[in-house]
Amino acid sequence: MAKKKTSLFECQHCGEQSTKWMGKCPSCGGWDSFVELNTEQQEVLKQTSKIINTTSKAKPITQIEQDDIIRFSSNNHEFDLVLGGGIVPGSLTLIGGSPGVGKSTLLLKVAGDISQSGKKVLYVSGEESMGQIKLRANRLDANSDNLYLLSEIKLEEIQEELLRENYEAVVIDSIQTIYSSSLTSAPGSVSQVREITF
Numbered sequence: 001m002a003k004k005k006t007s008l009f010e011c012q013h014c015g016e017q018s019t020k021w022m023g024k025c026p027s028c029g030g031w032d033s034f035v036e037l038n039t040e041q042q043e044v045l046k047q048t049s050k051i052i053n054t055t056s057k058a059k060p061i062t063q064i065e066q067d068d069i070i071r072f073s074s075n076n077h078e079f080d081l082v083l084g085g086g087i088v089p090g091s092l093t094l095i096g097g098s099p100g101v102g103k104s105t106l107l108l109k110v111a112g113d114i115s116q117s118g119k120k121v122l123y124v125s126g127e128e129s130m131g132q133i134k135l136r137a138n139r140l141d142a143n144s145d146n147l148y149l150l151s152e153i154k155l156e157e158i159q160e161e162l163l164r165e166n167y168e169a170v171v172i173d174s175i176q177t178i179y180s181s182s183l184t185s186a187p188g189s190v191s192q193v194r195e196i197t198f
């Protein structure tokens, strides 16, 4: 018997989901903001919820083994403090803030600091050319042979670069400018940001 295909729609403003299309989002009030997710996108959602649901039984805290987290220093004392003592390998940190507040400047400085400690760092910009970033790096004293720049907005190209070199830290500036060609929704939309981050 053929399995019936279930449709899933998602508001591109707030991420509200529904099994049927709606003209007005009941959550954020946005008009015409629902798009249908394709089967691939629905699969990513299922996988995400599987990871979240792996531990289903509660345990007394005294019986839980502590994970030994070995952090490495970003070579920037204040940034280490904010992260709780350094960068956890394999972790993802989202830096948010109003436009113009200095996110790109801070991240380029941190990328420079990490690379100057001998680690290979990739700085991906979806907003600026390599020449513009180089100018800012000069001003911030962030230059290093270990700091690599890539001006790119396609996720697949970034993934290829990550496989090519053995980077120890990657900065993506910014996540909402990156898009995957396997998704139909617009860059910066809820579906794109969620899947690219995943």
Ligand SMILES: [Zn+2]
Binding pocket: 011, 012, 013, 014, 015, 016, 025, 026, 027, 028, 029, 030, 033
């Ligand atoms: Zn909404």
